[in-house]
Amino acid sequence: MSLRYQLNIRILFSSLCILILGGSIAIWQARHAVEKEIDSSINLALQLITFSLSRASQTTPTETDWLARLNSLKETRHLSIQLKKPSGQIINITHDKLATDAGNRPPQWFIDLVGAQYPKAEHQITSPSGEHITLLIMADPLDEITEVWQESMAFFSSIFFLTLFTFLAVHMVFNKAIKAIAVIVDALKVIETGQYQQKLPKFSTQEYDSIARAINHMTGVLNEAKQQNRSLTQHSLAIQEDERQRLAQELHDELGQSLTAIKVMAVTAAHEKANVSKSTESIISICDHLMTVVRSMMHQLHPLILTELGLKATLEDLLDHWSARHPELSLAMACSDEVDHLEQKITIQVFRVVQECLTNIVRHAQANKVTIDLEIGHEFGARKLLRLEVKDDGKGGSPEMIKSGFGLLGMRERITSLGGEFTIQTQPQQGMNIIASIPLT
Incomplete structure (x- = not known):
């Protein structure tokens, strides 16, 4: 597996982990924000109704004033307020403006993740005509979920583009680094063949430039050692050849001439009138000289x-x-x-x-x-x-x-x-x- 492929896999995996973690945190915060907002809206609606009814009890409102005060609750966000008459008839006071816009509706899976089971509040009120009516206040978090969805989309878009930008920036840096590594590897392959004259170029990255200088220094030392070994080998061969020539010359000059002289002395001593004692002394002297020459040659060799x-x-x-x-x-x-x-x-x-x-x-x-x-x-x-x-x-x-x-x-x-x-x-x-x-x- 190449280094480029490993880096891309790891960067992609890290990016996915960041997106998943960021999404989980965003959904948790959205769910918590919706719950908090719904609870606040229900409490606010109950307080408004209580306050309005308390003011109504101090005066003698007409039926029209009483309905107008209830209609003022339709501006309360995140709630569905209904009136339930004793006959069972339901009168809707509020309606969801955002929910009516299908284009702004978030996906159902997001609604299921963020939404929850919210409490329903009931409040008994008496109309000016003396009719007992039940006020139903129920949570309607769709508009809040829609707002959270829009915020989450903006958050995810930011994370996505930041992650993409980071991925591209890291990819460019590693691409440059990998190219430098490829140059070094190619040079090392050439050096491996024994071409120590190969030199690496200067890199803009300090670490790679240090490696290049070290390799160039190493190849310089290897090339110098190679040249020295070649010169030393040639010199050793020349010395070996000179030594062989000198030994051959000594064998020819010393041993050859001395053996020839010994042979002449031996032939001379074979004659009846020859001076045997003198020939013997000459042979002994020549043999002593030969022994000295051989000992000297042996000492030189080993x-x-x-x-x-x-x-x-x-x-x-x-x-x-x-x-x-x-x-x-x-x-x-x-x-x-x-x-x-x-x-x-x-x-x-x-x-x-x-x-x-x-x-x-x-x-x-x-x-x-x-x-x-x-x-x-x-x-x-x-x-x-x-x-x-x-x-x-x-x-x-x-x-x-x-x-x-x-x-x-x-x-x-x-x-x-x-x-x-x-x-x-x-x-x-x-x-x-x-x-x-x-x-x-």
């Missing part, structure tokens, strides 16, 4: 010490290696023994991050001092957290440089792949501080 002795010993060996190559650089490390019990996937990634940090510092930072802190702590909630911090006093860098560096991007991806957080704190000429936090299971 340090065996990491599996055999653990992360702490591997990092200490890495720092000794860099200290030997760059004695002017002061390297210090604080590492807990607990890191040797980490999972293999975490160990290798942390080692590669430290290795990349040291490589960047030596190549670009021009630093004099580097400190490495690696410890296992507890965050809020008693969950274990591995925290790595590599800090140098080099020349630092700008945010633009941080975003464009493939080494930093690669480190961020390694930490993120472990569910951790990677933070870089740096300012030009103020060094760089790299902090990585990895949750431990």
